[in-house]
Amino acid sequence: xxxxxxxxxxxxxxxxxxxxxxxxxxxxxxxxxxxxxxxxxxxxxxxxxxxxxxxxxxxxxxxxxxxxxxxxxxxxxxxxxxxxxxxxxxxxxxxxxxxxxxxxxxxxxxxx
Amino acid sequence: xxxxxxxxxxxxxxxxxxxxxxxxxxxxxxxxxxxxxxxxxxxxxxxxxxxxxxxxxxxxxxxxxxxxxxxxxxxxxxxxxxxxxxxxxxxxxxxxxxxxxxxxxxxxxx
Numbered sequence: 001x002x003x004x005x006x007x008x009x010x011x012x013x014x015x016x017x018x019x020x021x022x023x024x025x026x027x028x029x030x031x032x033x034x035x036x037x038x039x040x041x042x043x044x045x046x047x048x049x050x051x052x053x054x055x056x057x058x059x060x061x062x063x064x065x066x067x068x069x070x071x072x073x074x075x076x077x078x079x080x081x082x083x084x085x086x087x088x089x090x091x092x093x094x095x096x097x098x099x100x101x102x103x104x105x106x107x108x109x110x111x112x
Numbered sequence: 113x114x115x116x117x118x119x120x121x122x123x124x125x126x127x128x129x130x131x132x133x134x135x136x137x138x139x140x141x142x143x144x145x146x147x148x149x150x151x152x153x154x155x156x157x158x159x160x161x162x163x164x165x166x167x168x169x170x171x172x173x174x175x176x177x178x179x180x181x182x183x184x185x186x187x188x189x190x191x192x193x194x195x196x197x198x199x200x201x202x203x204x205x206x207x208x209x210x211x212x213x214x215x216x217x218x219x220x221x222x
Binding site: 004032034041042043044046049051090092094099100101102103104105106108 | 144146148153154155156157158161201203205208209210212213214215217
């Protein structure tokens with residue numbers, strides 16, 4: 001099965017600072033990859049997904065961007081963080097058997 | 113478009129109580145259905161799945177049956193434990209995206 005790695009686990013950043021969250025995948029090749037955000041006590045919001053290197057689809061307009069420089073690497077970035085960017089960020093990939101999703105452990109971002 | 117609706121929480125139960133979390137879906141065709149669980153401070157993990165109508169998914173004492181006539185996939189457990197306290201998400205396979213419900217938080221008291 002697949003393993004998703006995310007780092008850092010927690011991050012506290014000031015408003016206006018840049019952001020880079022990294023996600024890497026083991027145990028599969030050419031996976032579909034996803035970034036979700038989960039605000040406190042809320043459900044999942046799909047931010048970006050990628051079906052291959054350099055291919056990024058954005059689900060909602062926002063202050064964030066994503067890149068996929070390698071097959072099993074997915075990066076979430078921002079040039080200037082907003083307070084509203086605080087949340088729990090989850091990276092996920094698609095399984096190959098029944099399209100179940102595998103999730104990473106998440107990054108908790110607090111913007112002050 | 114495809115969507116998933118699940119009961120709002122939080123749900124608070126005493127240990128050994130019976131659990132039902134309702135989930136209904138709207139979809140074209142018959143997509144695979146899933147329940148995911150999120151323990152505090154962690155990512156989601158697949159709890160169970162059903163890939164076609166009348167399938168029953170089960171894991172760790174939890175069960176859900178794919179009912180196409182009622183477009184439902186309700187999660188049940190006969191006797192909950194404190195360790196089952198978590199957020200539960202119903203979801204369907206939307207092709208290259210998974211469609212998630214809003215999540216239901218479960219608290220189990222000792």
